[in-house]
Amino acid sequence: MRRRATAAIAALSLAGVTLAGCGSASAPSPPTGVDGLVIPTPDPAAADFVARVDNPWLPLAVGSRWSYADRVSGAPAFTLTVEPGPSVAGVATTTLVRTNADGSLVRDHFAQDRAGNVWWFGREGEWRAGADGAEAGLAMPAAPRFGDGFRTSSAPGRSEVATVAEVGAETRTPLATYRRTVRLEIEDAAGSRDETYARGVGLVRTDEAGLVAYDEAR
Template sequence: MRILLAAATAGAVLTLAGCGSAAAPSPPTGVDGLVVPTPSPEARDFVRIVDNPWFPLRPGARWRYDDRSAAEAAPGPEIEGVTTTTLVRTAPDGTTTRDHFAQDRAGNVWWFGRDGVWQAGTAGAEAGLMMPARPRVGDGYRSAPGEVSTVEDRDEEVTVPLTTYDDTVVLEVDGTSGASRSEVYARGVGLVQENATGLVAYDEPR
């Protein structure tokens, strides 16, 4: 693969122990060796289906949350020669945002843009990493212009109105304005909690 991430990876750094010895490095992850954001994605490095375990985007899938917001996955536009999948989010007030994602052959999901805000390949913007193929606690990476995501936890048990999940990835997302949010992703479902907002319904694609 050519698109590949230079990791901002805390977990991969050797930590010094007593007596001059060093602890063994953390196991490798999909973030190691990648360049984030990626300046030159190539279509041949991507697949058409986003099926990352913690961020699946099967067209037709729908999510509803207890603040009356919702999301739906749909086929997306081609950006920099890469076919994307669009996540259409509807806020409680009815406004929508359209975010475009694509998955590389290693299983990492990249964020290629948001309608009306930014798009990879335009005005210097570059695709950031949305979800690694193998998230590791401590990994940090640029996900979108002005946003940095850090893997805060794995396998935390989280209860939302729909059910309880224990195969999870918890991301802390920090923006340039200083605002931050916590996002919890469950295997096979995707986003199940953002701050205090929880999932109430998930409809598989038909």
């Protein structure tokens, strides 16, 4: 994976990096997370990636399962499960399978680099890094900071950008209350949405659904 000396948050102009926590002023954040990365990455090298995705904000151990319910009605919304993934652009991936309430499936492929950053390598049937001009985007930095921004995907006809909107805010779900959290604001052609991740658990809340069960792979 090519790296540059400056932070590669292409096409974004984000001034919020000098803030941290729940919007309170603080000293500038030290270099971590997206600094020095080319995002999206046009030429991933297999040697830059590891076999497991164990980023604390987006842990993807094969066999893990998350279940979510609608935040208004309480009805089942979707489940997430993890399975071994295919090789994409020469990189071995881990696949996160979303099963919606209507039974439809979405399979997304991820891989983690040696620094702990998780990259999104494609969505089955829609796009795949290295094919037709698509490139792997950053799904979750190793150390997300308030104000960081990055492209999560880049493919012809689609582009998605995430911003770290909040760090450390208390987040309540039907399963538990979490205090070590990261909230991402994600924008694509369809609009914007929020996703909240808890350290050691992963995704715990979206705009529409909250976590009701988590079965970690043993």
